[in-house]
Amino acid sequence: MTRVRVAASPRPYEVLIQGGLLACSGEQLREWLGGDTPSLFVVTVPAVRRRWGEKLARSLSGRGFRAQWLEMPDGEPHKTLATVARLAERLARLHADRDAVIVAFGGGVVGDVAGLVASLYMRGVNVVQVPTTVLGQVDASIGGKTAVNLPAGKNLVGTFHQPLAVLVDPEVLSSLSERQFRAGLYESLKCGVIGRPELFHRLERADWRALRRDPVMLEWVIAESIKLKAEVVSADERETGLRRVLNFGHTIGHALEAESRYRRFLHGEAIAWGMIAATEIAKEMGVCADATRRRIGDAVLRAGALPRVVARGKDILGRLATDKKTREGLVHFVLPRELGKVEIVNHVPPSLVLAAVDGLRKLGTRE
Ligand SMILES: NC(=O)c1ccc[n+]([C@@H]2O[C@H](COP(=O)([O-])OP(=O)(O)OC[C@H]3O[C@@H](n4cnc5c(N)ncnc54)[C@H](O)[C@@H]3O)[C@@H](O)[C@H]2O)c1
Ligand SMILES: [Zn+2]
Numbered sequence: 534m535t536r537v538r539v540a541a542s543p544r545p546y547e548v549l550i551q552g553g554l555l556a557c558s559g560e561q562l563r564e565w566l567g568g569d570t571p572s573l574f575v576v577t578v579p580a581v582r583r584r585w586g587e588k589l590a591r592s593l594s595g596r597g598f599r600a601q602w603l604e605m606p607d608g609e610p611h612k613t614l615a616t617v618a619r620l621a622e623r624l625a626r627l628h629a630d631r632d633a634v635i636v637a638f639g640g641g642v643v644g645d646v647a648g649l650v651a652s653l654y655m656r657g658v659n660v661v662q663v664p665t666t667v668l669g670q671v672d673a674s675i676g677g678k679t680a681v682n683l684p685a686g687k688n689l690v691g692t693f694h695q696p697l698a699v700l701v702d703p704e705v706l707s708s709l710s711e712r713q714f715r716a717g718l719y720e721s722l723k724c725g726v727i728g729r730p731e732l733f734h735r736l737e738r739a740d741w742r743a744l745r746r747d748p749v750m751l752e753w754v755i756a757e758s759i760k761l762k763a764e765v766v767s768a769d770e771r772e773t774g775l776r777r778v779l780n781f782g783h784t785i786g787h788a789l790e791a792e793s794r795y796r797r798f799l800h801g802e803a804i805a806w807g808m809i810a811a812t813e814i815a816k817e818m819g820v821c822a823d824a825t826r827r828r829i830g831d832a833v834l835r836a837g838a839l840p841r842v843v844a845r846g847k848d849i850l851g852r853l854a855t856d857k858k859t860r861e862g863l864v865h866f867v868l869p870r871e872l873g874k875v876e877i878v879n880h881v882p883p884s885l886v887l888a889a890v891d892g893l894r895k896l897g898t899r900e
Pocket of ligand 1: 578580581584607608609612639640641642643645665666667668669672673674675676677678679680688705706707708709710713800
């Protein structure tokens with residue numbers, strides 16, 4: 534079992550990573566909660582409950598926990614204040630009190646919604662994150678950011694609310710679609726570029742399809758990604774500076790997602806394109822060597838087919854002006870210097886952004 538500590542306020546917490554952990558979740562919660570037996574409220578979506586609910590439920594009841602299950606509808610369109618309000622209402626009807634513990638059991642959407650509910654209900658109750666997608670495990674469940682979307686934009690309403698603990702069982706990833714699985718892994722590749730060169734090396738050589746059937750390697754990849762995120766978050770809990778390195782690939786990636794109205798790409802796929810574009814820009818600006826550019830580009834494209842980019846450079850440039858990462862009119866880019874090292878640059882000439890995005894359109898891969 535890998536244990537990763539996240540230094541955060543009001544207290545540090547642990548991320549546990551191990552195949553089969555779901556079946557021991559009751560035991561782990563006992564360890565964290567001691568003799569207390571608060572009521573647990575598991576927030577999930579029907580698909581995750583159907584496939585994995587029984588395992589979690591059995592382990593919790595085996596350790597004397599009483600768990601109530603709250604389902605929310607599946608998918609990003611339900612990451613809204615209305616869903617938060619409905620869940621809070623249900624908690625109240627079930628007599629959840631201040632000692633209640635919410636268990637967020639699902640992908641990043643469940644993690645974000647349940648995390649936000651936990652931070653608001655009775656001015657804040659504890660949440661344990663049990664992420665079930667690659668993206669949830671390596672990214673969304675760590676760091677305490679919660680949010681929902683508004684019609685005006687994604688993640689516009691949210692809080693920082695650190696979990697009590699995070700339980701990561703890579704075995705649950707076996708039921709993810711191949712596309713969802715791979716999309717999440719681009720975030721791991723991102724972690725490699727930012728600060729874990731060995732992770733990058735292994736991912737660039739691996740067959741990503743085979744990874745799902747290689748529990749040892751998969752657990753290592755997930756654990757290394759989590760370590761990177763935990764280190765960055767621990768150094769900069771409120772995203773004032775250092776944490777921005779996690780946005781490698783996200784400046785153009787977010788713009789591509791928005792430009793295609795969140796329909797064309799899964800988040801990780803847009804980030805995959807964004808990493809290629811940022812690396813092109815880095816090479817053009819002399820921030821990284823051509824060999825580094827080639828390796829990052831090849832690693833992304835080798836991993837599997839991506840939906841093609843059809844957006845035009847000038848439309849993406851327009852999007853960047855309204856991005857959350859724009860500060861005082863300057864768009865900041867996270868650019869790779871070498872594998873495992875990035876830097877933040879806020880004077881990227883628009884002509885380079887144009888060229889990089891138009892370059893993506895020529896790269897293919899899947900319609
Ligand atoms: N808080 C953060 O720091 C942070 C970071 C990154 C992303 N996010 C958020 O995460 C969300 C995306 O997360 P996501 O990609 O996990 O999407 P998601 O939660 O919508 O999950 C994707 C799909 O996979 C299904 N699923 C989940 N686990 C499964 C399993 N084990 N087997 C089979 N199917 C399963 C879900 O039901 C869903 O249909 C976005 O809303 C994003 O904003 C938050
Ligand atoms: Zn991301």
